[in-house]
Amino acid sequence: MPKIDSGLAAARRALIPLLVCALALVTGPATSFRDAAAPLHVARSATARGWLPVIPAPPTGEITEAAQESSRCADPSGTWLGMRWRNELRWRVNERTIPAYLGDRTAVVDTLRSAATTVDTGRNDCGLPENLGIQESYAGKTDHRAGVTADGGCGERDGHNAVSFGRLNQGLLAVTCIWWYGGKENGRSVEADILIDDTEGLFFLSVPPGCGSRWDLEGTITHEFGHAFGLGHVAFAEHGSLTMTDGLPDCSTAYRGLGLGDYLTLKQQYGTN
Numbered sequence: 001m002p003k004i005d006s007g008l009a010a011a012r013r014a015l016i017p018l019l020v021c022a023l024a025l026v027t028g029p030a031t032s033f034r035d036a037a038a039p040l041h042v043a044r045s046a047t048a049r050g051w052l053p054v055i056p057a058p059p060t061g062e063i064t065e066a067a068q069e070s071s072r073c074a075d076p077s078g079t080w081l082g083m084r085w086r087n088e089l090r091w092r093v094n095e096r097t098i099p100a101y102l103g104d105r106t107a108v109v110d111t112l113r114s115a116a117t118t119v120d121t122g123r124n125d126c127g128l129p130e131n132l133g134i135q136e137s138y139a140g141k142t143d144h145r146a147g148v149t150a151d152g153g154c155g156e157r158d159g160h161n162a163v164s165f166g167r168l169n170q171g172l173l174a175v176t177c178i179w180w181y182g183g184k185e186n187g188r189s190v191e192a193d194i195l196i197d198d199t200e201g202l203f204f205l206s207v208p209p210g211c212g213s214r215w216d217l218e219g220t221i222t223h224e225f226g227h228a229f230g231l232g233h234v235a236f237a238e239h240g241s242l243t244m245t246d247g248l249p250d251c252s253t254a255y256r257g258l259g260l261g262d263y264l265t266l267k268q269q270y271g272t273n
């Protein structure tokens with residue numbers, strides 16, 4: 001039973017609902033891949049969900065849309081995992097794993113593609129040029145599944161950048177695993193997989209009436225693609241309006257684009273084309 005389902009309606013309004021992301025960097029065992037001497041490393045970024053008893057600051061309570069928006073374009077904060085792509089990230093979706101409750105599979109894939117495009121181009125809410133020119137492309141369907149285990153660990157890489165839905169334990173929403181060569185600093189990313197929890201009713205494509213304890217698929221996956229390209233987390237308490245925050249409110253579509261810090265951090269690493 002996920003923690004988020006235990007909430008009391010009244011208490012829910014008194015709390016800031018958080019989607020908690022725990023980021024853990026794992027140095028994997030040396031593995032051969034083409035260059036036998038190069039150790040392969042794995043980074044795991046888990047996006048967990050649940051309610052945290054964050055006490056809202058009265059009398060304002062929850063972050064208003066207006067306040068959210070203004071700080072989103074004023075906060076230049078960001079962190080970098082260390083590794084990045086030198087070539088195009090071509091990724092595929094395992095459509096058969098898309099849960100039925102999300103409806104039309106094409107709409108789901110379009111949502112995932114939109115999230116990837118946001119990070120690729122630097123689509124943002126702040127009027128900044130959308131020309132980051134990071135190279136990624138959606139390459140169609142695959143039968144491969146993300147190399148992510150149900151407990152949120154990283155499995156085997158298989159040479160395919162797969163996005164799939166599946167079971168995730170411990171209230172995890174989505175997990176991104178990255179494999180790279182070289183040192184963590186300036187490493188060369190070679191694979192990124194994203195596993196999205198397929199629990200019924202967890203996500204929405206557009207905010208449902210009377211929304212509660214559901215998350216925006218697009219915003220969540222924008223965050224995950226941010227990880228795939230190399231962005232790390234910023235703390236919710238100080239940077240809760242940025243897309244790479246480690247806490248995201250439920251029922252909000254405010255995280256579909258990039259905030260200032262998300263954008264600037266990507267731009268610093270990938271530049272513009």
Ligand SMILES: [Zn+2]
Nearest residue numbers: 021045046047
């Ligand atoms: Zn995260």
